Amino acid sequence: MYDLIVIGAGPAGLSAALTAYEKGLKKILVVERDKEMGGILNQCIHNGFGLHLFKEELTGPEFAGKFIEKIKETNIEIMLDTMVLKLDENKNIYILNTKGYQKLSAKAIILAMGCRERTRGAIATPGDRGAGVYTAGAAQRYMNMDGYSVGNKVVILGSGDIGLIMARRMTLEGAKVLACVEINPYSAGLRRNIKQCLEDFNIPLYLSHTITDIKCTNNRVSKVIVSKVDEAYNTIKDSEIEIECDTVLLSIGLIPENELSKEANITIDQRTKGPVVYENMETSVEGIFCCGNVVQVHDLADNVALEAKKAALAACKYVLNERTFEREIKVEVNKPISYTVPQKIHLPIDEKLIDISFRTNKILGKCVIKVVNSSGEVICKYPREYVIPAELEKINIPVSLIKDEKNNITIFIEED
Amino acid sequence: MIELICIGCPKGCKLLVDENNDHSVTGHSCQIGVEYGRNEVLNPTRVLTTIVKIENGIHNCLPVKSSKPLPKNKLIEASRFLKDIVVKSPVKTNQVIVKNILDTGIDIIATRDM
Ligand SMILES: Cc1cc2nc3c(=O)[nH]c(=O)nc-3n(C[C@H](O)[C@H](O)[C@H](O)COP(=O)(O)OP(=O)(O)OC[C@H]3O[C@@H](n4cnc5c(N)ncnc54)[C@H](O)[C@@H]3O)c2cc1C
Numbered sequence: 001m002y003d004l005i006v007i008g009a010g011p012a013g014l015s016a017a018l019t020a021y022e023k024g025l026k027k028i029l030v031v032e033r034d035k036e037m038g039g040i041l042n043q044c045i046h047n048g049f050g051l052h053l054f055k056e057e058l059t060g061p062e063f064a065g066k067f068i069e070k071i072k073e074t075n076i077e078i079m080l081d082t083m084v085l086k087l088d089e090n091k092n093i094y095i096l097n098t099k100g101y102q103k104l105s106a107k108a109i110i111l112a113m114g115c116r117e118r119t120r121g122a123i124a125t126p127g128d129r130g131a132g133v134y135t136a137g138a139a140q141r142y143m144n145m146d147g148y149s150v151g152n153k154v155v156i157l158g159s160g161d162i163g164l165i166m167a168r169r170m171t172l173e174g175a176k177v178l179a180c181v182e183i184n185p186y187s188a189g190l191r192r193n194i195k196q197c198l199e200d201f202n203i204p205l206y207l208s209h210t211i212t213d214i215k216c217t218n219n220r221v222s223k224v225i226v227s228k229v230d231e232a233y234n235t236i237k238d239s240e241i242e243i244e245c246d247t248v249l250l251s252i253g254l255i256p257e258n259e260l261s262k263e264a265n266i267t268i269d270q271r272t273k274g275p276v277v278y279e280n281m282e283t284s285v286e287g288i289f290c291c292g293n294v295v296q297v298h299d300l301a302d303n304v305a306l307e308a309k310k311a312a313l314a315a316c317k318y319v320l321n322e323r324t325f326e327r328e329i330k331v332e333v334n335k336p337i338s339y340t341v342p343q344k345i346h347l348p349i350d351e352k353l354i355d356i357s358f359r360t361n362k363i364l365g366k367c368v369i370k371v372v373n374s375s376g377e378v379i380c381k382y383p384r385e386y387v388i389p390a391e392l393e394k395i396n397i398p399v400s401l402i403k404d405e406k407n408n409i410t411i412f413i414e415e416d
Numbered sequence: 417m418i419e420l421i422c423i424g425c426p427k428g429c430k431l432l433v434d435e436n437n438d439h440s441v442t443g444h445s446c447q448i449g450v451e452y453g454r455n456e457v458l459n460p461t462r463v464l465t466t467i468v469k470i471e472n473g474i475h476n477c478l479p480v481k482s483s484k485p486l487p488k489n490k491l492i493e494a495s496r497f498l499k500d501i502v503v504k505s506p507v508k509t510n511q512v513i514v515k516n517i518l519d520t521g522i523d524i525i526a527t528r529d530m
């Protein structure tokens with residue numbers, strides 16, 4: 001019997017395992033299906049990681065390396081090339097590797113499986129089915145780890161950060177990136193990536209546009225038709241632009257990887273596609289915690305590592321029987337906020353502050369975030385210069401302000 | 417006034433650089449923004465991150481970066497130069513892969529062990 005099993009050895013899993021180790025848990029196992037630790041960071045060779053956590057700008061592999069080095073100094077058990085096939089509510093996992101099939105049990109489990117990319121099917125792009133259509137992350141892996149390029153004349157659909165990073169990568173490798181096409185009137189990626197990945201190389205960004213047709217010649221992409229869309233995302237007639245290209249990269253979002261969670265009857269939030277969590281990153285099943293991109297899509301690996309610490313501390317308290325709470329309240333939202341993490345809060349707790357993160361579904365200028373209790377009183381306010389969908393917004397609520405709450409708190413956002 | 421987005425960190429502050437006033441910078445949230453703003457107008461630079469081929473490694477490619485930011489107009493040339501470089505495993509993080517690339521005085525270093 002393990003004290004703790006962590007599923008996934010990306011930054012979330014590694015940071016969680018290290019924290020639990022530092023807090024004194026003895027038997028810790030990390031299970032990873034890949035042949036090495038590091039998760040998706042191994043293919044993110046660009047820099048921009050670690051500024052918050054390590055106060056220096058690191059590349060993805062360097063950031064992962066910091067955790068891997070520390071892990072190697074501990075007696076945390078790492079199982080590589082091992083797939084977790086199933087998880088159940090009693091905290092048993094069923095694994096498969098070259099030694100065969102095995103059942104392992106733990107007092108607590110931390111889910112850190114990350115996310116996967118949405119594919120062409122997920123948004124049903126019309127057109128021919130030929131070679132040359134890749135998700136941006138798959139292209140990133142081919143290029144940065146396997147060493148071959150996916151094409152020469154590229155159009156990118158979606159302005160997510162991975163797509164933007166790939167626009168720069170492919171340009172530097174000698175490919176011509178002709179356009180980045182985004183259906184929303186705003187970019188899904190960080191502003192710095194628009195600047196340093198598109199504008200630096202004069203790659204046009206078409207906002208409120210989408211690909212309405214993909215044409216193939218000899219089973220390879222040969223051109224795309226790009227059309228303008230209105231506010232309801234309907235294509236506008238006669239707005240078509242033809243772009244000749246041999247490759248389309250899809251950068252249309254990530255989905256938390258929760259097949260295992262669902263089988264263990266963990267409640268999933270349809271908005272985040274990740275587990276419904278409490279302030280301590282516990283799921284609806286006691287003793288099963290989660291962190292990182294399996295919960296919600298994070299912009300920053302730094303925040304993933306911090307969230308993982310929180311999950312690990314809570315798992316330690318659970319294993320060591322140090323829990324204080326007796327009841328729970330809900331966190332509700334109001335438009336244009338799409339969701340919050342956590343969705344629920346345990347009370348009473350020892351912590352002084354509760355971090356709440358959320359995204360909006362539209363751009364707001366100068367605005368105020370308000371937290372309202374179930375009697376309708378505003379209990380705290382947070383002014384912001386702007387709030388944009390591409391950036392995860394964060395507030396922290398002093399626990400003293402909600403300690404007597406019995407039902408729920410609601411987060412509002414109002415433009416000035 | 418020149419308007420810029422700081423790329424120093426993901427916050428992406430909107431900077432204003434006053435070219436008529438000694439390139440003074442406003443709109444930053446930290447000192448990195450001041451330096452970035454001035455540099456971006458006077459002498460834009462970027463850290464180059466790319467790969468070189470590796471033999472006997474766990475993967476076919478080794479990720480590398482420039483030890484310091486390179487002049488922006490050298491990025492493509494430097495990438496092209498690195499295409500033909502092949503190294504042999506084992507390599508340690510921070511090991512110099514190419515010294516003084518394109519006579520810039522800047523090295524290309526490994527960003528992981530492999
Ligand atoms: C393709 C892609 C590219 C990205 N690029 C960037 C980027 O350029 N910049 C950026 O800031 N962020 C990027 N991100 C976001 C990045 O994922 C997060 O910042 C961070 O790495 C998430 O950490 P994590 O540990 O939650 O997930 P991951 O790093 O994805 O780690 C999850 C790990 O769990 C393992 N796993 C999953 N299921 C199982 C199972 N059943 N059994 C065993 N192991 C399992 C996976 O193999 C993986 O190693 C990218 C994400 C994706 C999907």
Ligand code: SF4
Nearest residue numbers: 422424425428429449
């Ligand atoms: S000024 Fe500082 S905080 Fe703002 S984007 Fe630049 S580095 Fe980040």
